[in-house]
Amino acid sequence: MISENLTSIYKELPSGVKLVAVSKFHPLGSIIEAVDAGQTVFGESRPQELEKKVKELEAMPGAPEIKWHFIGHLQTNKLKMVLPYVDMVESVDSLHLLQDIDKWGKDNGKVINVLLEMHVAAEESKQGFVEEELLDILLRQADTHPFRNVRICGLMGMATNTDNEEDVRADFGRIADYFEYLRDLCPELTDFTELSIGMSGDWKIAVEYGATIVRIGTAIFGERQY
Numbered sequence: 162m163i164s165e166n167l168t169s170i171y172k173e174l175p176s177g178v179k180l181v182a183v184s185k186f187h188p189l190g191s192i193i194e195a196v197d198a199g200q201t202v203f204g205e206s207r208p209q210e211l212e213k214k215v216k217e218l219e220a221m222p223g224a225p226e227i228k229w230h231f232i233g234h235l236q237t238n239k240l241k242m243v244l245p246y247v248d249m250v251e252s253v254d255s256l257h258l259l260q261d262i263d264k265w266g267k268d269n270g271k272v273i274n275v276l277l278e279m280h281v282a283a284e285e286s287k288q289g290f291v292e293e294e295l296l297d298i299l300l301r302q303a304d305t306h307p308f309r310n311v312r313i314c315g316l317m318g319m320a321t322n323t324d325n326e327e328d329v330r331a332d333f334g335r336i337a338d339y340f341e342y343l344r345d346l347c348p349e350l351t352d353f354t355e356l357s358i359g360m361s362g363d364w365k366i367a368v369e370y371g372a373t374i375v376r377i378g379t380a381i382f383g384e385r386q387y
């Protein structure tokens with residue numbers, strides 16, 4: 162079933178758009194099924210769960226080559242459970258976190274790929290930067306490059322959790338417009354190319370708005386087993 166789900170998503174996903182298979186709350190066996198079907202990029206949102214899965218997979222014979230994206234809220238005291246293992250942190254939602262990731266990178270001789278999470282959804286509970294904060298960070302990075310151990314690769318966002326398609330379109334439109342605005346404003350930031358929007362319920366709309374990454378869990382793995 163996982164393999165069929167992946168096949169039907171890839172059939173409709175434009176070839177330039179990266180699919181992150183969100184495996185949070187799903188067992189190792191589901192990840193392996195997806196790997197066997199050819200999937201290489203996976204997303205997790207809880208530090209402990211990520212670290213445990215990475216270690217268990219590494220210990221398996223013929224350990225699969227997986228690229229992990231971290232997509233959940235990340236606390237500074239959990240960086241060491243996440244940063245050694247991931248290809249990208251998509252969910253950088255505060256200046257404090259950005260600074261701490263940069264410092265971890267410096268201390269460990271690494272440059273960490275990150276996306277800045279933009280807050281657009283109607284829900285107050287959702288995380289992320291507002292427009293002016295993103296502008297400030299990017300202008301500073303373009304000007305004096307204060308964050309030398311992070312590579313700011315683009316924006317991530319989540320639309321309002323609603324069945325009203327117009328609201329979802331408004332959210333994606335706002336992120337996509339701001340992403341383009343920032344790119345035009347800071348052409349020297351050549352790494353700033355990724356727009357991660359779209360989940361199981363709205364990824365096809367996200368693609369219309371220029372998503373370069375979609376993060377899909379339920380439509381691949383089924384309902385999460387909390």
Ligand SMILES: *Cc1c(COP(=O)(O)O)cnc(C)c1O
Binds near residue numbers: 206380
């Ligand atoms: C869980 C999660 C997803 C995947 O959600 P589905 O609706 O299951 O596709 C995508 N992005 C983030 C940030 C998530 O936490």
